[in-house]
Amino acid sequence: MKVLGISPLDKDSTVSVVEDGNVLFAAGEERFSRTKQQSGFPRLALQKALEYTGLSMEDFDMVCYPFLTWENEQKLYTRNLEEERQFIRSFQPGDLSRQVKEAMTRVPDRNEPIHGLEHPNATMEKGFLHSSYYSMAGVQKLASNNAALKGSRQWGELATESFQHWQQDLEQGLRDVGWEQPVKRMDHHLSHAANSFYCSGFDEALCVTLDGYGTGLAGSVSEARDGRIHRLHGLPFPNSLGTMYEHVTSSLGFKPSRHEGKIVGLASYGDPSILADVLLSRIDQTPGDFRIYESNNVYFSRYLASKFPKIDVAAAYQYVLEKVATDYIRYWVEKTGMDTVVLSGGVTANVKLNQRIFEIEGVRRIFVYPNMGDGGCGTGAALYHSWPGGAKPSIANAYFGPDYGESEMAAALAAEELDYRRPDNLAAEVAALIHDGKVVARFDGRMEYGPRALGNRSILYHAREPEVNQWLNQRLGRTEFMPFAPVTLWEERERCYHNIEGAEHAAEFMTITFDCTEFMKQNCPAAVHVDGTARPQLVRREVNPGYYDILKEYQKLSGIPSLINTSFNMHEEPIVNSPHDAVRAFLQGTLDYLAIGPFLVKHPNPTH
Template structure:
């Protein structure tokens, strides 16, 4: 069976801008963001790529024409060969009826109700309804899709199935928590024999979305909501644990069944005033670093407290000792790690596609069915790869600006280690593009973590981003327990957990330590990534340190690079010292025009 899962709408940006003002800072507050496509053949994901990597429009919500076409080309098939196209949103009639009832029964004035009903109707007929989804596919793909070959999959089901597939499990408890789905923002339950059963208890409506609450604080602090929440998480590490959290007193109500209510106004002006009163802030204070640290710490503490509450209730309601945590909020790896350590669960898994890129995989897997016998490994390296001819073609286009040499594997590794130990910043471009929001060693910028100021060098000279932002270390899986306190985890291959750096290594790898002494690590072995593993072994032999700093190969505001041309453009407009692309060692020509 061949299934294509895809996420994205042609009119999402247009309609959300027109109907809800989702532009500028709020441009990602829409449905279909992180557009992508994935191809499942006989139960296994063989190709997946985010539309942004090909279109170069970061976090695009557009219909993923490029991603779908690439997946089909990768497998050598056409649209006629696909059995089902799976879409990770299902606004069924009962969902629409509930939306209409909620608006009609709300406390708004009649005129406001008609306005809201009108906007919801235009969104449904123009984008969300089955007929609109079907028409969008046929128009953009220029293909007469049989309506029976289009499967609409509930959004949270798609999240869960992606996580289950990546973890290789068919039986587990689950928590899915994100900004919004069709009617809920969070659900919990069990996966039994590959079949999802959501509990009635613990479900949370969209009006009480924890992720949306965190997004409002993200915006209040001057960042982009539904995009920069990880910045708030990083900023929170500078704050001491709060003795009293006004958010938990005035904005959150925890219920016995594992659900919760959140009392934060919906409109920007109203919630800015609410936060100013709660945090004793104003427009001037919001620019102050210490104030932002305080608020970020309180927001992070709120997420940790609420998710811990959910997991306590879920742990008491299930016999399973493994928890699957999926949805955008699962990328809050600080909260997730604390959840696991303090819970009754023996294990917790968060996949490389936990946020909305994963729903394309999950929708396809749901239609195809979870494999009875999961493969030994699930790889995030599912996107495009490029051969030497394509690399040489891109290099030739920039021959006035770069020079290069082709080395064998041993020479390339040795030269890269020499550069890294000389405090050089190296861009690393190998194999297939990673899937998901985090670079996992094939489209990465690498550096030596032994230099205390290396984070400042990369943040300011290369990434052009805030100086408080930490970097993640990539470490040999066999050596990780020696450097980091992994708690209940044994490996962390997708940068989805944060661990304390052991005291004896904090002075040895200061560049990898966040201000609170933790690190969001990626563990690597030779089976998962042979090239990166070989580099780590060589670096360890040279320095005694089996880890490197790893950050995504891009600059602020741009997607992670995908192609050799993307890599060269990024390399040439930053102060990255060297580019390793396949077997080519690439340097900037001296005296080139800036």
């Protein structure tokens, strides 16, 4: 069965072509439009998908979309928001004024500089009017209740408008390409559970999904066996850990739904104990469930961000995310007796959270779907409806996008009048350049699917120099608090990372952190975070021989089996797709060398 899956259109719209449970093609519209997290009907991605697979719309048995109709979605969240009103009225939070005063006494003096912050104890300084409003709407019970309920009411109104708009856009887009049949709609969180389970390779698993909103829910737990997925529990929206983390991302001055990773990095510098009890007092945890008080009141996190150091606010939210999520999942692990967990949903982009989930007693194996956000839901829907039954091996890689021929690469280089050559041993030359301190961008093979660069659209550098996190980010126009991620030879994984057994497959996609060994800390400091963890990509030769060979040749020169791998893109742009994109980003980023297909190019105007 051939199924076309289209992800939600409100952001990061993505096309997936799946046949009998096998992904033939998957790519986000952003890679073709060059607008990050592109919304709307994915016309360009669909055109490339049909061109690449040789299919036409008439060849598909079904088109799937991972949301219900706008009317049915509206019924669900309208009911949920009424239940939230009752919960807010009945819940008794802690004495916030007293809690905040006590928390202020726990803030230490700090002088150790943190790159990207003007001062280690920097707060979100706001004017008098803003601060006064945050103090009222975020703290005073009557005002904060009203702010939360107003936030939920506005969310519902915008959601209705959004669902109506994107439903029309989807239907019109499909008509434009000749699809006149009904769209197969499905539960959003089931699509998340499906992509994580059907790509994991496990015969049975506990499927956990956590995100902002999807078909009335903000999370779910399901039991998957024999190719079937049975839901055990749903977390009703707006009790959303995704919304909670979006709020703190916004309150600390970053873009929600895009920069949550910066909060993860920032959190490692702070002390979670300063504000953890304040946050936890607003969450009603019961075995296998929880409710979040005033979930849609963004002024609460803005109030904390205006009073406390950014690093401590970030640390508290990260800690509470980890605690609430692991408490929730631990209950279901114990109840079901299942030792294998698979994860999907935007919240599971949080690599530190995923490490904590793997550390739950009783969890032996873990897998995180590589495109865990809504961009991956179209694939999940298509997998679910095309699944032929029976066992299936895990996905070996996420190289589901297009590739390009040598003639197209040569044309892109010629258009910029760049000199290039074809080395006899490209891997050895690239490794030598990296060993010598050069920054090399790599463009080869099929484009990665999902938010992480996995070697085919990557920038490579050695990990011996911690300062690279500052100067290379500056060169690329980025502001980051986490170090670059390492790529590591598969066979050297236990030399570099502790407690990796059972999570090796997840680590092939950069979806989880591990505590680093002393060897890794000493030899790859640029890839190790302040808390001693790293987010690796393990690479096997049978998965990506060209990428693997560079790393192996580098190990021959240095004795180190890891390199820095960061995404090949300029600031606020998507990862490069075509040879033209690669050449443009190479020149703009003033990178030293470009390894594009079989060709090696030196930058015509090196900066050092």
